[in-house]
Amino acid sequence: MLDTVFFYLFTLLTLGGAILTVATRNAVHSALFLITSLLGVAGLYLLLHAEFLFAVQIIVYVGGIMVLFLFVIMLVNLDAAAAQRQFSRMWPVALGCVALVGLELFYFLGKGEPAFRIAAPPPVPEPTAGNTERIADVLFSQYLLPFEIASLLLLVAVIGSVVMAKKRI
Amino acid sequence: MNGVPLSWYLVLSAILFSLGVAGFLFRRNIITIFMSIELMLNAVNLTFIAFSYDLRQVNGHIFTFFVMVVAAAEAAVGLAIILTVYKNRGTLNADDVNSLRF
Numbered sequence: 193m194l195d196t197v198f199f200y201l202f203t204l205l206t207l208g209g210a211i212l213t214v215a216t217r218n219a220v221h222s223a224l225f226l227i228t229s230l231l232g233v234a235g236l237y238l239l240l241h242a243e244f245l246f247a248v249q250i251i252v253y254v255g256g257i258m259v260l261f262l263f264v265i266m267l268v269n270l271d272a273a274a275a276q277r278q279f280s281r282m283w284p285v286a287l288g289c290v291a292l293v294g295l296e297l298f299y300f301l302g303k304g305e306p307a308f309r310i311a312a313p314p315p316v317p318e319p320t321a322g323n324t325e326r327i328a329d330v331l332f333s334q335y336l337l338p339f340e341i342a343s344l345l346l347l348v349a350v351i352g353s354v355v356m357a358k359k360r361i
Numbered sequence: 362m363n364g365v366p367l368s369w370y371l372v373l374s375a376i377l378f379s380l381g382v383a384g385f386l387f388r389r390n391i392i393t394i395f396m397s398i399e400l401m402l403n404a405v406n407l408t409f410i411a412f413s414y415d416l417r418q419v420n421g422h423i424f425t426f427f428v429m430v431v432a433a434a435e436a437a438v439g440l441a442i443i444l445t446v447y448k449n450r451g452t453l454n455a456d457d458v459n460s461l462r463f
Contacts, residue, residue, distance in 0.1 A: 195364040203373055210377055210400055214384035219392050226396050233403050236373075239365070240414040245406075245425055252429055257399070257436045264440045265392060268447045276454070279387050286386035293382050297375040305368060326419045327426070335423050342430045349434035353441035 198239055205232030219270050223261050230254055244324040370411035378404035391443055391453045395436070402432050 209229030213222050234249040280286060321329070331339055381404060384397030406425045413421025447453055 193364065199365045199369065206373070207376060207380070210380045213393075213396055213400065214380055214387065219390060222393050222396055226399065229400065230403065233407055236370070236407060237410055240370075240410050242410050242414070242422055242425075245410065245422055245429075248426065248429060252433055253399075253403075257433060260436055260440055261392065261396065264443060267444060268392075268453060270390070270392075270453065277389070280389050280456070283387060286383070289386055290379060290383045294375070294379040297378065298372075301368065301371055301375060323419075323422075327422050330419050331423055331426070338427060342427055345434050346430065349437045353437040356438070356441040357444050 195239060198235070202232045202235035202239065205229070205235065207232075219265050220262070223258060223265060226261075227254055227258050230258070241323060243322070244327050367411055367415045371408060374404045374408045374411070377401075377407065389455050391446070391455050391458070394455060395439055395443070399432065399436070402428060 206229050209225045209227075209232060212225040213229060216222050216225060230249065230253045234246050234254075237243075237246040237249060378401050381397045381399075381401035384400065385394055388394055388397065406428055409421040409425045409428075413419065413425075443453065446458060450458055452458070
């Protein structure tokens with residue numbers, strides 16, 4: 193019962209934030225509403241017993257990526273852009289595309305609904321180790337190579353963004 | 362499932378993804394388009410976690426972790442590109458940055 197209440201609460205946070213992100217005129221307001229939406233998703237992670245990713249979501253997304261967005265919005269002058277029209281001239285085409293994507297997703301969700309229950313796995317005993325410990329176990333054994341490649345990707349991204357944002361090397 | 366069925370999470374994720382697509386297609390400001398991409402990535406992450414919980418496996422968490430890593434790298438490089446575009450063109454309107462248009 194309490195789970196359902198919290199699910200609706202976080203869903204309201206997530207969807208409300210997402211709608212306002214897409215709809216507001218001011219880019220700073222957009223970013224702040226996106227933060228609300230990301231916090232709602234973090235709450236849903238907690239509801240799904242993904243405690244580690246709950247923390248990572250708040251630290252990396254809300255604390256890192258969104259602050260980066262706000263810094264860039266601060267660096268570029270958007271006052272003139274806010275006065276112009278915000279939505280694309282091709283909006284009927286865009287609306288058609290969105291409707292198509294939404295209909296496709298819901299069609300397959302509706303079609304696959306019985307399969308979700310059939311695919312229910314045999315009851316597994318609740319793990320004794322914590323969520324973070326289990327993720328570390330899998331990450332550092334089974335997924336060790338992707339983990340190292342991800343660190344290389346981050347290094348390349350850091351160097352690339354510095355090179356691009358700098359005036360003279 | 363603890364009271365909330367898996368399909369609710371999937372429907373929420375589908376709605377969130379559609380909102381991201383809508384923002385991506387409707388808006389003209391490059392920064393807002395970028396934020397819509399983050400919305401879509403979050404919808405996919407939510408699906409991964411929901412299935413991971415339903416199947417009692419931890420692999421979905423690992424995938425979400427990697428998606429977050431790639432999203433962080435993408436945001437850093439993308440925002441650097443946005444700054445460079447603004448420096449060179451003086452605008453962040455996606456319709457005005459059209460040198461490559463056929």
